[in-house]
Amino acid sequence: xSGEAYTNGNGVNGLAPLHSISSVTISNEMFEKLYLNxxxxxxxxxxxxxxxPTPLPLLGFLIASxxxxxxxxxxxxxxxxxxxxxxTFYFFGGMLQIIGSILEWIIGNTFIYIVFGSFGAFxxxxxxxxxxxxxxxxxxxxxxxxxxxxxxxxxSFQSSLAFFLLFMGLVVFxxxxxxxxxxxxxFCIFLFLDxxxxxxxxxxxxxxxxxxQAFHRLEITSGAFVFVFCVFGWYLLFAQLLETxxxxxxxxxxxxSGRILTSRAKKPDIESKHHTE
Numbered sequence: 001x002s003g004e005a006y007t008n009g010n011g012v013n014g015l016a017p018l019h020s021i022s023s024v025t026i027s028n029e030m031f032e033k034l035y036l037n038x039x040x041x042x043x044x045x046x047x048x049x050x051x052x053p054t055p056l057p058l059l060g061f062l063i064a065s066x067x068x069x070x071x072x073x074x075x076x077x078x079x080x081x082x083x084x085x086x087x088t089f090y091f092f093g094g095m096l097q098i099i100g101s102i103l104e105w106i107i108g109n110t111f112i113y114i115v116f117g118s119f120g121a122f123x124x125x126x127x128x129x130x131x132x133x134x135x136x137x138x139x140x141x142x143x144x145x146x147x148x149x150x151x152x153x154x155x156s157f158q159s160s161l162a163f164f165l166l167f168m169g170l171v172v173f174x175x176x177x178x179x180x181x182x183x184x185x186x187f188c189i190f191l192f193l194d195x196x197x198x199x200x201x202x203x204x205x206x207x208x209x210x211x212x213q214a215f216h217r218l219e220i221t222s223g224a225f226v227f228v229f230c231v232f233g234w235y236l237l238f239a240q241l242l243e244t245x246x247x248x249x250x251x252x253x254x255x256x257s258g259r260i261l262t263s264r265a266k267k268p269d270i271e272s273k274h275h276t277e
Contacts, residue, residue: 053104061092063088066227072222072226081219101113158208206218
């Protein structure tokens with residue numbers, strides 16, 4: 001696009017400077033792809049003022065989750081339930097998602113602000129549980145004088161930790177339903193994440209029962225589901241990054257925004273029905 005011809009003060013012909021576009025209208029499909037949030041109207045111009053924060057916390061979530069998947073599956077001797085990557089849990093999984101959540105709140109994206117905020121807290125809590133300084137397991141083994149008493153305390157710790165994963169899975173199930181208003185890739189992330197949480201909770205309960213073989217099988221299975229949702233997550237992140245630089249490659253994410261009518265869309269039909277009656 002070229003500017004209009006003009007003559008400067010010295011009588012030299014040139015091109016007028018280009019004017020930037022003050023506003024850009026994007027489709028619901030593109031909005032949900034970029035923000036992972038159903039398109040909504042908010043007061044002010046904050047979305048045009050600030051950069052899109054969504055890829056940053058998504059990146060943090062993936063950097064925390066993908067090595068954990070490898071550890072749970074025992075790839076190349078990895079293990080320890082993710083203890084070797086506590087730092088990524090704190091700073092990528094926790095800090096980046098909390099920052100992203102605050103930024104999403106500022107620009108009015110309620111759903112994804114809640115998602116990133118809750119997962120930021122999840123990673124911080126999970127990291128603290130694994131951090132030796134906090135010694136969470138000691139609360140269950142303190143005062144144990146025999147191996148049997150210590151084993152009973154460890155089993156109680158594992159069983160208690162499983163409930164944390166169970167109820168986090170319940171929260172993710174709610175996100176799964178809500179994601180039907182966004183896109184298919186995001187829905188798949190929640191689907192496999194939810195399965196991974198429930199399976200990992202079962203693994204800890206089996207460990208508490210002393211069934212080591214079942215624990216390892218379920219741990220590997222949960223790691224596989226974590227890896228699957230990470231694949232979808234990396235794809236989604238790549239699709240967002242391509243859009244941010246206006247790259248001539250549009251990766252589809254499977255728009256679901258028009259599949260389920262919103263409550264606002266249904267109200268006019270209800271009102272018109274009352275009028276006809």
